[in-house]
Every structure is written in C-alpha cells, then in structure tokens.
Amino acid sequence: MKKNLKKLTALALVLSMAALTACGGSGNGGAAETTSAQADSSSQTEGNASSGEKVVTIAQTGDWDTFMPMNTTNTGADNVNELMFDRLMIINTDGTFEPRLADSWETNETQDKIIYHLNENAKWQDGEPVTADDVVYSAQVASSSEFNYLRRIRMQYFAGTDETGMELSTDSIEVKALDEHTVEFTLKEPMDPSIVYAMVNRDFFIIPKHLLSEISDADLVNAEFWQSPVGSGPCVFESTISGESIQFTANKDYYLGAPDFDRLVVKKVQSSNLLSGLMSGEIDALSGNTQIPLQDWQAAKETEGVTAQSVPTYAYQYMAMNTSRDYMTKEIRQAMSMAINKQVIVDQLLQGEGRVALGPLPDDHQYYNEAIESMEPVQYDPEKAAQIVKDAGWDESRELDMLVSTGNEVREKAAILIQQDLQKIGIKTKIQTLDFPTLLTNARNGDYDICFIGSAGSVDPSESVPNITVGYMNNFTQLTDPALGLLGESGAKEITFEARKAIYDEYQEMIVDWMPMAFLYFTNDLFAYNSDIENVRPENLDYNVNKLVWEWKVNK
Amino acid sequence: MTKYVIKRLLIAIPTFFGITILVYFLSSLAPGSPLEMLMADPMATKEDMEALRAQMGLDQPVIIQYLRWLQNLFQGNLGTSYRTNLPVMGMVLERLGPTLILTIASTVLSVLIAVPLGIVSAYKPYSPWDYISSGLSFIGASTPTFFTGLVFIYVFAVKVGILPMGGMYDSGIETLGSMVRHLILPCLTLTVFNVGSILRQTRGSMMEVFSEDYIRTARAKGLMELRVIIVHGLRNALIPVVTVLSTMIPFLFGGAVVAEQVFSWPGLGSLMVQSINSRDYPTIMGITVVIAAAVLLGNIITDIIYSILDPKIRESR
Numbered sequence: 001m002k003k004n005l006k007k008l009t010a011l012a013l014v015l016s017m018a019a020l021t022a023c024g025g026s027g028n029g030g031a032a033e034t035t036s037a038q039a040d041s042s043s044q045t046e047g048n049a050s051s052g053e054k055v056v057t058i059a060q061t062g063d064w065d066t067f068m069p070m071n072t073t074n075t076g077a078d079n080v081n082e083l084m085f086d087r088l089m090i091i092n093t094d095g096t097f098e099p100r101l102a103d104s105w106e107t108n109e110t111q112d113k114i115i116y117h118l119n120e121n122a123k124w125q126d127g128e129p130v131t132a133d134d135v136v137y138s139a140q141v142a143s144s145s146e147f148n149y150l151r152r153i154r155m156q157y158f159a160g161t162d163e164t165g166m167e168l169s170t171d172s173i174e175v176k177a178l179d180e181h182t183v184e185f186t187l188k189e190p191m192d193p194s195i196v197y198a199m200v201n202r203d204f205f206i207i208p209k210h211l212l213s214e215i216s217d218a219d220l221v222n223a224e225f226w227q228s229p230v231g232s233g234p235c236v237f238e239s240t241i242s243g244e245s246i247q248f249t250a251n252k253d254y255y256l257g258a259p260d261f262d263r264l265v266v267k268k269v270q271s272s273n274l275l276s277g278l279m280s281g282e283i284d285a286l287s288g289n290t291q292i293p294l295q296d297w298q299a300a301k302e303t304e305g306v307t308a309q310s311v312p313t314y315a316y317q318y319m320a321m322n323t324s325r326d327y328m329t330k331e332i333r334q335a336m337s338m339a340i341n342k343q344v345i346v347d348q349l350l351q352g353e354g355r356v357a358l359g360p361l362p363d364d365h366q367y368y369n370e371a372i373e374s375m376e377p378v379q380y381d382p383e384k385a386a387q388i389v390k391d392a393g394w395d396e397s398r399e400l401d402m403l404v405s406t407g408n409e410v411r412e413k414a415a416i417l418i419q420q421d422l423q424k425i426g427i428k429t430k431i432q433t434l435d436f437p438t439l440l441t442n443a444r445n446g447d448y449d450i451c452f453i454g455s456a457g458s459v460d461p462s463e464s465v466p467n468i469t470v471g472y473m474n475n476f477t478q479l480t481d482p483a484l485g486l487l488g489e490s491g492a493k494e495i496t497f498e499a500r501k502a503i504y505d506e507y508q509e510m511i512v513d514w515m516p517m518a519f520l521y522f523t524n525d526l527f528a529y530n531s532d533i534e535n536v537r538p539e540n541l542d543y544n545v546n547k548l549v550w551e552w553k554v555n556k
Numbered sequence: 557m558t559k560y561v562i563k564r565l566l567i568a569i570p571t572f573f574g575i576t577i578l579v580y581f582l583s584s585l586a587p588g589s590p591l592e593m594l595m596a597d598p599m600a601t602k603e604d605m606e607a608l609r610a611q612m613g614l615d616q617p618v619i620i621q622y623l624r625w626l627q628n629l630f631q632g633n634l635g636t637s638y639r640t641n642l643p644v645m646g647m648v649l650e651r652l653g654p655t656l657i658l659t660i661a662s663t664v665l666s667v668l669i670a671v672p673l674g675i676v677s678a679y680k681p682y683s684p685w686d687y688i689s690s691g692l693s694f695i696g697a698s699t700p701t702f703f704t705g706l707v708f709i710y711v712f713a714v715k716v717g718i719l720p721m722g723g724m725y726d727s728g729i730e731t732l733g734s735m736v737r738h739l740i741l742p743c744l745t746l747t748v749f750n751v752g753s754i755l756r757q758t759r760g761s762m763m764e765v766f767s768e769d770y771i772r773t774a775r776a777k778g779l780m781e782l783r784v785i786i787v788h789g790l791r792n793a794l795i796p797v798v799t800v801l802s803t804m805i806p807f808l809f810g811g812a813v814v815a816e817q818v819f820s821w822p823g824l825g826s827l828m829v830q831s832i833n834s835r836d837y838p839t840i841m842g843i844t845v846v847i848a849a850a851v852l853l854g855n856i857i858t859d860i861i862y863s864i865l866d867p868k869i870r871e872s873r
Binding site: 063065066068071073148150151152153154164221222241242243244245267268269270272273276277279280282434435436437438439440441442444455463466467471472473474 | 586587588589592593594595597598599600601602603604605607608611636639640641642647650651654706709710713714717720721722723724725730817818819820821822826827830833834835
C-alpha cells in the first residue's frame with residue numbers, strides 16, 4: 001500500500017507540475033514549449049520567404065459591417081471598402097484634392113456642372129474597363145428610392161433629387177456619361193464645387209454596373225455579390241473570417257501602380273494590443289480609423305522598428321449644452337465656456353497631441369476666422385465666469401446632468417476636469433457615464449443638460465452646420481432659432497471662396513457668441529507602422545479613409 | 557429512462573421561450589435604438605430617421621415585434637442583421653464554431669487540471685500541496701479574465717514572443733497548427749479562471765467520500781489504493797463536480813465574451829458585444845437562441861449523466 005501511495009503521489013506531482021506550467025508558464029516546462037513553438041514559427045517564416053510572398057497586415061479596432069459601400073455609415077467599413085473600391089478623388093487633410101479614379105475635373109463657367117475625366121486605364125478586377133456608365137450607375141443607386149442609402153443626403157446637391165437626395169423618379173438624378181471616360185454631374189444651382197468634392201466624394205464609392213445592373217436596387221444590399229465583391233481598387237477580395245480578418249491579394253494591374261506586396265490582411269485587434277502587435281511584428285500598419293491609445297503613445301515613439309507619426313486633424317470634441325432648458329441661458333453657457341481650462345486638457349490629457357479649439361475650425365483651416373480669438377466667450381477667465389453666474393442669480397443647489405459615453409478615455413477624463421472647472425464658478429454637475437447609443441438617444445431627445453460629442457471635421461466649413469440646424473438628427477443642443485443654421489446653409493450657395501469665407505467668418509463668430517456648444521479640442525491621429533514600410537503618408541489619411549496602400553514600399 | 561429524458565425536454569421548452577421573451581423585452585427597453593447608430597451620419601435628418609424606423613418595423617409595439625420575430629423563428633428564420641444586412645443564422649453559425657472550440661478546449665483543460673489536483677488536495681488535506689493548489693486556484697478564480705489575458709499577451713506575445721497576441725490564424729495561413737497556436741492564450745486565460753471552482757468542488761466531495769464506510773471496506777479488502785481512489789472514490793465524488801460543470805456552462809459563454817474581446821477571437825462573444833453596442837436586435841436574439849439552447853441542452857445532458865452516475869436520482873424522480 002505504501003508503494004502505491006508513493007506512485008500516486010508521484011503521479012499527482014507530475015500532473016500538478018503540468019498544471020502549474022500551464023497556469024503560470026514558469027519553470028523549465030515553459031522553456032521547452034518556447035523552443036518548440038519557436039521552431040514552429042521560424043519554419044513558417046521560411047515557408048513564406050521561400051514562396052517570396054510579401055504580406056502586409058493592417059490592424060483595425062472597429063468592426064467592418066458590410067462590403068456594400070452604400071449601406072454603411074461605419075468608418076471601419078469605409079476603410080476596408082477603400083481597399084477594394086475607388087472613389088473619384090483623394091481628399092487631403094489640408095483641403096487639396098488628388099486624382100484617384102478621376103484624372104482631372106472641372107466645372108463649367110456657371111459652376112452648375114462638374115465634369116470628371118476618368119482614368120482611361122482603370123479596370124475592374126475582372127478585366128472590364130471602368131467607364132463613365134459605372135459612375136452614372138453608382139449615382140443612380142445612391143439616389144435610388146428603392147433602398148435606404150444611409151448617406152443619401154449627400155446626393156441632395158445634384159439636379160433630379162429632392163432635398164433628402166432621393167431621386168424624383170427612377171434614375172432622375174442628372175448624371176450622364178459624355179463619352180466612355182467622361183461623366184457630368186449637374187448641380188441644382190451654381191455652387192463652390194469643393195463642397196461636392198469634400199462632402200460627396202469622401203465616401204462615394206464607384207460600384208460595377210456590368211455585374212450589378214441585373215439586380216434591382218431593392219435587392220441590391222442583400223445581393224450575394226457583397227459576400228465576395230469585385231472592385232477596381234488596389235486589393236482583390238479573397239476571403240474573410242467574420243469578425244477576425246479579411247484576406248486580400250494585390251491587384252497587380254492597379255492603374256495607379258502595382259502594390260509592393262502580394263497579400264494584404266486586415267485584422268481586427270483590440271486597441272490595447274496594437275502596440276504589442278507592432279512590436280511582435282504581427283501588425284505592419286494601422287487602419288485609418290485605428291489609433292495607438294494615448295497611454296501607449298510614448299512607448300510607441302520609443303520602440304525601435306516602429307515609426308510613430310502624430311497627424312493634426314480637423315476632428316474635434318465639443319461640449320453640447322441643452323439650449324431648451326430655461327436655466328441654460330446664453331450668459332450661463334458663455335460662462336461655462338469661459339470656465340473650462342482647455343489648455344490643461346490638451347497638455348495633460350492629450351499629452352500635447354492636439355490643439356485647443358475655440359470654434360469648429362482649427363487655425364490652419366482655410367476658412368478659419370482669427371477674429372474669434374479675441375471674443376470674450378472663448379477666453380479662459382474663471383473669475384469673470386463666476387461673476388456672470390452669480391449675477392445671473394444661479395441656483396447653487398441645482399445639479400446639471402453631464403453625460404459622457406464610454407470608450408474614449410480622454411473624453412471621460414476631460415469630463416471630470418470640466419466638472420471641477422464648473423464647480424469653481426458655482427455650477428454643480430453630476431457625471432453620468434453611458435454607452436454611446438444611449439447617450440445619442442438622450443442627446444437627440446434633449447434629455448440632458450451637458451454632454452460630450454465628437455465630430456470628424458471637414459475641409460469644408462459647412463461641416464458643423466447640421467449640428468446647430470433645426471430638423472437634423474444631430475442638433476443635440478436643441479437649438480430652435482433657425483438663424484444660425486440658415487446663415488451656415490447660405491454659405492453653401494455662394495460660389496466663390498471670398499464670398500463663402502465672408503459668410504463662414506460670420507458663422508464662426510455667431511456660433512461662439514450663441515455658444516450652443518463649447519468647442520474643446522482638436523485631436524491628432526496617432527498613427528504607427530512598421531519601419532520596414534516606406535512611403536506611408538499618414539498626413540494624407542483623408543478623414544481616415546485614405547491609406548494609399550499601392551504607394552507603400554514594403555522592405556520585408 | 558426515455559420517459560425521464562422526455563420529461564426534461566418538456567420542461568426545457570417553456571424555459572427557452574421564457575428566456576427569449578425576457579431578452580427581447582429587456583433589449584427593447586434598454587435606452588438607445590439601432591437607428592441611433594445607423595443614423596450616425598451628421599447630415600441625417602429627423603425625417604430620414606422616421607422613415608427608417610417605419611421601414612424596419614420599429615414603430616410597432618414591442619409585443620408585435622416579438623410575435624413577428626417568433627413567427628419567423630418557427631419558420632427557421634432568425635431575420636436579417638440591422639448592422640450587416642446578412643442573415644443572422646449564417647452570422648451566428650459562423651461564430652459558433654470558434655466559441656465552441658474555445659469553451660470546450662478550456663473546459664477539458666480545466667477538468668484535466670482541476671480534478672487530479674482536487675483529488676490530491678482531498679487525499680492529504682491541509683498539507684502544503686493542498687495549500688498551494690487551493691491558493692493558486694483562488695488567485696486564478698479571483699483575477700478578472702481581461703487582466704489575466706493582458707498579462708499573458710504581455711508575457712508570451714511581447715516579451716517572450718512565442719505566441720500570437722490575438723486573432724485565430726496567422727495572416728493568410730488558415731491551418732490547424734496556426735489555429736492551435738492562437739488558441740493557447742485565450743484557452744489558458746479561461747482555464748485559469750475556471751480551475752478554481754472545479755478544484756474546490758472535487759476536493760470537497762472527495763474528502764466526504766473518503767470518510768465513507770465503503771472506502772474503508774474497499775481498503776480493508778486490500779485493494780490497491782489507486783483503485784480505491786479512482787473506482788470507489790472518484791465515481792461517487794464526480795456527481796457534485798458534474799453539477800458544477802453544468803452550472804458553469806452559462807458562465808463559460810460569459811467568460812468567453814471577455815476572452816474573445818481581449819484576444820480578438822472571432823466567436824459569439826465578440827459578436828454579442830458588437831451587436832449590443834449597435835443595438836442590433838435580430839443578432840442579439842439569434843445569439844440568445846443559440847446560447848439558451850446550448851445551456852438548456854447542457855442541463856439535460858447533465859441530468860442524464862447524473863442518472864448514469866447515480867441510479868438513485870433516476871428512481872426518485
């Protein structure tokens with residue numbers, strides 16, 4: 001019996017050793033595992049090297065929902081679709097435009113027609129040429145009344161559509177092919193074409209007529225085509241594992257240049273794992289809507305083999321104030337703006353990777369109005385703010401509902417700093433942290449006092465207009481006075497830069513004076529990629545959609 | 557026996573529908589609607605939103621929406637996702653495989669680790685071994701899954717660099733070997749969490765069994781100690797262990813939600829999180845149906861295993 005007991009103890013010891021190794025990964029057992037796994041991975045690398053395949057892996061934190069580019073408002077999907085499909089042009093963050101599917105573009109003299117000359121070498125991935133008919137077809141689908149293009153309102157600028165961008169009758173949108181490679185868009189009225197370039201072309205993807213026109217618009221979103229799409233872009237769809245990755249092969253016939261890789265993989269990665277992935281070489285670059293988390297930024301800059309680049313953008317965060325509350329008067333709103341120490345938020349929370357915002361446009365925007373810098377409501381002056389609050393007879397026992405959504409750490413922390421700033425001028429707040437859909441519902445219903453929202457910004461100065469215009473979903477501040485919105489919209493009707501500039505100068509002053517929202521800061525994109533890849537241009541990210549992967553030089 | 561199984565099945569059916577009703581109404585009651593996320597575009601107007609609401613049938617009372625959903629369910633149709641416009645059935649089935657791989661692998665590993673350790677602890681209670689294994693399992697069970705996961709990623713993927721930090725396959729290599737390498741860390745993370753409860757249960761019931769008369773009898777007959785422990789002891793001690801395992805099934809899915817998020821494992825858990833974030837009701841319901849069915853089935857199987865292990869249970873019911 002004693003012998004058996006010894007046997008048993010020995011067995012138990014072995015088992016628990018195995019268990020401990022598995023749990024903690026410590027000791028020699030772990031090392032043995034190391035060698036075998038390393039041998040395994042090196043043989044894999046060799047396998048790749050011998051076949052000579054260059055694989056580039058792009059990490060994306062957000063999910064892609066669909067490959068049907070006209071059935072999404074999700075930047076995760078835009079980023080993936082941008083690899084497969086083309087848009088007419090590239091919009092640079094500085095407000096300039098570069099050719100993509102269109103070689104060049106012009107307007108007629110009265111500025112009510114835009115003509116695009118398509119790249120004559122452009123081909124669909126099945127070998128058919130991309131023609132003006134494809135562009136016409138894409139515009140017809142986008143304005144179709146048979147399905148809900150979630151961005152259909154972009155089509156509102158074109159003749160033959162109603163104010164929501166929907167066609168008046170079947171294919172009534174006035175877009176026509178002048179010849180095989182020339183297409184003409186007719187506008188409802190003369191306007192500055194850069195509005196169309198910036199607002200429409202950002203996510204207007206061209207889809208293949210010859211493969212889709214047999215399908216009715218109503219059935220289009222559910223078509224099997226989108227499970228394995230054929231586009232004209234630099235990457236050819238190969239396969240996908242839902243929620244995990246998408247595999248592409250390079251389109252070596254891409255008309256803007258053959259990509260310098262053989263395969264490209266878009267992989268879903270948790271944001272906390274991005275830097276680890278770049279360090280271990282599992283990730284080569286980040287997708288446009290994916291950024292290094294701020295707490296990892298310093299480490300990313302110091303990591304050898306990783307290039308980290310911070311790109312200033314027009315994206316901004318603001319504090320919306322519910323103007324429908326009778327106690328949230330203009331004076332109180334202005335005082336709250338004056339109480340916020342925005343510089344501390346930028347220096348401390350953003351670690352300097354951002355800029356203080358006074359209005360909706362940053363100081364390097366071509367429509368920026370310097371005059372707002374000297375306006376009182378944007379000065380940091382807590383003493384004066386406290387005086388205003390006191391003079392207004394503010395009820396000190398009142399507690400304002402301050403809503404902030406989870407998922408943006410800087411914003412959550414900024415809410416706490418702002419709560420303290422407001423406390424100093426005698427305004428009490430109660431922070432409520434909600435998930436984003438809930439916050440949106442509350443904000444849209446006006447069921448809040450203060451809430452924090454972000455926007456992607458735009459090269460076009462009219463970007464913020466829907467946020468303060470009656471009738472729009474994102475009129476979170478519940479503004480009912482139409483004057484500000486009308487002023488903003490009138491700027492879209494002017495056709496020269498000077499005339500538009502004058503209107504948007506006034507618009508910026510008015511929004512600062514009315515103070516429905518306090519603009520807080522502009523964020524930088526924190527981009528990082530494997531230093532083995534050259535010629536990456538994060539500054540051209542084009543609101544996060546433009547990776548220009550065919551220009552990347554891959555030294556792997 | 558057959559009668560017993562049928563009886564269990566009949567109880568499971570109303571439970572299943574009860575679950576779907578609860579989840580449907582609770583998710584509809586939650587603030588925020590699928591429209592908010594679909595209409596995230598800044599240029600969207602209130603009219604667009606109302607049109608979409610009517611088109612999606614979201615303007616109907618919740619009870620009508622539920623009955624409509626139920627009607628489709630009886631026709632084997634789980635509906636179309638609001639978020640992706642793909643059939644929910646396909647989306648859920650696609651994700652079910654990875655989740656099953658992960659949960660089954662970690663359950664098997666947990667049992668393989670916890671049961672022997674529990675026996676050793678029970679055999680020599682209050683020995684150093686007992687303290688070490690109990691201590692470690694407590695630490696494992698009380699450390700949140702996401703933390704364990706991040707530590708594993710830091711150690712094995714970044715510092716040592718032998719295992720991938722997430723995903724299911726290496727870029728472009730969809731082989732079994734690649735999948736197993738990706739499985740190790742999430743599986744270990746879940747295992748560390750699960751070992752504790754199984755170990756405690758095994759230890760407790762083994763100790764109880766060791767003091768039974770029949771164990772003394774078996775030893776008195778001069779049987780080998782190992783035989784006494786495994787054949788006479790373990791079989792009787794397993795009943796409570798099976799109970800723990802069956803109550804663990806829903807928690808396994810729950811734990812997998814976190815582990816799948818941390819390791820970008822493309823399973824049901826990560827799909828559930830995305831679906832909830834975008835209030836994609838059809839997908840939420842589709843996953844609920846699958847998980848509810850799995851849990852109920854798990855319970856029935858447990859009951860059957862019980863009756864095999866202990867004929868008393870079968871007779872008394």
